[in-house]
Amino acid sequence: MSSVTAIIPARWASTRFPGKPLVLLRGKPLVQHVWERARRAKSVGRVIVATDDMRIADAAFGFGAEVALTSPKHPTGTDRLAEVAAKLPSARIILNVQGDEPDIAPSTIDRLARELLDNPRLGMATAANPIADPADARNPNVVKVVTDRDGRALYFSRSLIPHDRDGAGGVRYLRHQGIYAYRRKVLLDFVRWKPTPLERAEKLEQLRALEHGVSIGVVVVRRASVGVDAPEDVARAERALGG
Numbered sequence: 070m071s072s073v074t075a076i077i078p079a080r081w082a083s084t085r086f087p088g089k090p091l092v093l094l095r096g097k098p099l100v101q102h103v104w105e106r107a108r109r110a111k112s113v114g115r116v117i118v119a120t121d122d123m124r125i126a127d128a129a130f131g132f133g134a135e136v137a138l139t140s141p142k143h144p145t146g147t148d149r150l151a152e153v154a155a156k157l158p159s160a161r162i163i164l165n166v167q168g169d170e171p172d173i174a175p176s177t178i179d180r181l182a183r184e185l186l187d188n189p190r191l192g193m194a195t196a197a198n199p200i201a202d203p204a205d206a207r208n209p210n211v212v213k214v215v216t217d218r219d220g221r222a223l224y225f226s227r228s229l230i231p232h233d234r235d236g237a238g239g240v241r242y243l244r245h246q247g248i249y250a251y252r253r254k255v256l257l258d259f260v261r262w263k264p265t266p267l268e269r270a271e272k273l274e275q276l277r278a279l280e281h282g283v284s285i286g287v288v289v290v291r292r293a294s295v296g297v298d299a300p301e302d303v304a305r306a307e308r309a310l311g312g
Contacts, residue, residue, distance in 0.1 A: 071114040072161035073182045075107040076137075076153050078146035079129075079168040081122040085299045090125050090168055092297070094307050099297060100125065101132045102171035102310065110178035112186075113164065119153045147274060151260040154253055162186065163256050165249045170294040172309045173248065177290050181250040184286040192255040192283040195222070195275070197243040198293050205244065212245040212273060214287055222285040225273050246293055249275075255283055 079090040079100050086092070090100040100118060107116045118129040121141040129136045137156075143149045147165065154163045162185050164178060177196055184194035197214050200206045206213065209227040217223055224230065225245055233240045251259070255278070265280040267273075278285060295309040296302065 072159065073112050073164065073186075074115045074117065074154075074157055074160040074162070075110065075113045075164040075166050075178060076117045076119050076150050077103050077107065077166050077168045078149045079118055079120045079122075079125050080146075080149075081120075081125060086297070088124075089297060090120070091128055092300075092303060094171055094297075094303065095310055098128050098132070099171055099306075100129065100168050101134075103166060103168050103173060104129070104132070104134050106171070106173045106175055107164075107166050107178060109175040110182070111175075112179045112182035115160075117153060118168075119149050121149070145274065147256075148260050151256050154251075154256050157253070160253055163251045163253055165251070167247050167296070169297045170248075171297065171306055173294045174290070177246075177248065177288070177294075180288045180290070181248065184288055185250050185252060188286060190284055191221070191286045192252050193275075193278055194250040194286040194288060196246040196248050196288045196290055198246065198290050200242040200244045206242040214243050214245040216243070216287045220287050220289075222275075222279065222287050224279070225271070225275050227271055227273070243287070243289065244293060245275075246290075259283075 083089045091098045117137050118134045119137045121139050126136045137153045139149045139152045150165050181194045205211045213230050214225045215223045215230050265277045267276040295306050297306050
């Protein structure tokens with residue numbers, strides 16, 4: 070759909086893995102795998118790689134991507150996303166597709182877009198998957214989300230939520246995945262808002278939206294995509310891609 074645009078923020082200067090977007094997985098740059106997955110999403114009319122580095126831009130041009138060159142001063146990928154979105158007045162929905170998840174499911178992208186297309190009261194949508202390992206549920210590096218009965222986010226936390234006070238079991242824990250769909254206006258408003266108290270406490274940017282009253286739909290999928298955060302993740306990502 071021409072009103073749905075997927076943007077892939079990609080930066081060179083990752084603290085843990087400089088040059089990560091161009092690391093080769095099965096002979097292709099990491100960012101190319103993400104771009105190809107986003108292009109397979111049926112709901113997406115346009116896919117843009119947003120970067121501040123000409124090495125990434127040249128590689129993306131080489132495999133046929135549309136590229137937006139952005140400021141090198143952005144503190145987050147969301148700010149980079151908003152710079153591009155500000156120049157796309159016809160885009161109703163903007164998807165932030167993480168540039169380090171090469172096996173992201175096109176169906177997940179479609180479901181997030183559809184969540185906003187079908188629910189006009191939602192300002193954003195994101196994804197989550199059930200947590201199978203109790204150790205992951207307790208891990209503060211694994212972000213959890215709880216939702217209301219209509220699937221809207223109530224809260225995101227690094228703590229174990231919900232708290233099973235009586236230890237009765239049967240509680241479903243959901244791992245939040247870092248992919249978002251925004252209504253364009255919500256995205257542009259979001260980057261103008263200052264960080265909020267809960268956001269600062271948890272170090273979770275999405276809490277800024279909740280604290281400003283934005284309704285966030287949560288699409289539950291079966292599994293998380295494999296992310297590449299550090300060099301040691303490359304082999305696992307290649308296995309996920311079938312290599």
